[in-house]
Amino acid sequence: MDEDLVLALRLQEEWNLTVPERARAQEPLSLVDASWELVDPTPDLQALFVQFNDRFFWGQLEAVEVKWSKRMTLCAGICTYEGKGGMCSIRLSEPLLKLRPRKDLVETLLHEMIHAYLFVTNNDKDREGHGPEFCKHMHRINRLTGANITIYHTFHDEVDEYRRHWWRCNGPCQFRKPYYGYVKRATNRAPSANDYWWAEHQNTCGGTYIKIKEPENYSKKGKGKTKLAAAEKKDKPNGVVPFSGKGHVLGESSPSSGKLKTQDLLSQDHSAKGVRLNSKIEFSKKDFVF
Known part of the structure; x- marks a missing residue:
């Protein structure tokens, strides 16, 4: 065989081997590839949304x-709508997602963006429903990106971390599944008539909820703040200078409170008398002008 042909075939084989490698190198990374945790662990939310x-x-x-929402601790994301054809807003829980990998942020954002897309295009406001249209877009994006967008994205461990x-109720419901009388919350809001389930609880149990756990030093911090505020208020000057005299009453030419006793005049020197007399004359002029 001709040496040139042999060389050409060998070069062609080497080329065929290198082309797939170059093609794989040029392929974009999956949105949820593990390498993103090192390349961009805390992405910009607005930039992701635009992309x-x-x-x-x-x-x-x-x-x-x-x-971002700093106060939302029960779910990772929510999509809300205001009126017919009104504003659509996506909020993501910063407390929950900051404890999770970047992958969870991406998948939660895409989940809520599907809800927003259905609202914008079909005026679909059913946030709880994940019907055929939602699933169609969910599977489409999962195939394109390798993501694992699901119908629900509640992170139980992180939610419990903030509760x-x-x-706990001291009535019969403390022995019943699934909650055994426990109520756990992220805020210090005791169970009350404001809860939708309160009436049913009163009818079926009737027990009293007693607080059994709270963050360490929570009560002390509250009291400390109260004492500190009270101390600051006590030490702070009120800016009001008290006036012990009775003042001059309009319409009275010689108020009893303003009369000078003869003994007081005799006990003072001449210059002091002059000052008091001048002051009295000036005061009278002001009253006249007024």
Whole structure:
């Protein structure tokens, strides 16, 4: 065989081996690839939203607002709507997602963006429903990105981490599944008639909720703040200078409170008398002008 042909075949084989490697190197990383945890562990939320809107939702979500929520601790994300054809807003829980990998942030954001897309295009406001349309877009994006968007994204461990105020009922419901009388909350809000289930609890149990757990030094911190505020208020000058005299009453030419006793005049020197007399004359002039 001709040496040139042999060389050409060998070069072709080497080329064929290198092309797939180059093609794989040029392929973009999956949105949930583990390497993102090192490359960009805390991505910018607004930048992600703009990128996903262009790539997966055909730019239909430009009027949708996305922001972090520092107070939302029961769910990772929520999509809300205001009125017919009104504003659509996506809120993500900063307390919950900051404890999770980047992958969970991406999948939670995409989940809520699907809800927003269905609202913008179909006026679908059913946040709890994950029907055929939602699942269609969920599976489409999962296939394109390798993500694992699911119907629910409640992180139980993280939610429990923020529920540090505990109450337990002393009635019969403390022996019943599934809660055994426990109520756990992220805020110091005791069970009361404001809870939708309160009437049923009163009818079926009738027990009293007693607080059994709270964050360490929570009560002391509250008392300390109260004492500190009271001390600051006590030490702070009120800016009012007390006036012990009775003052001059309009319409009275010689108020009894303003009369000078003869003994007082005799006990003072001449200059002091002059000052008092001048002051009295000047005061009278002011009263006259007034």
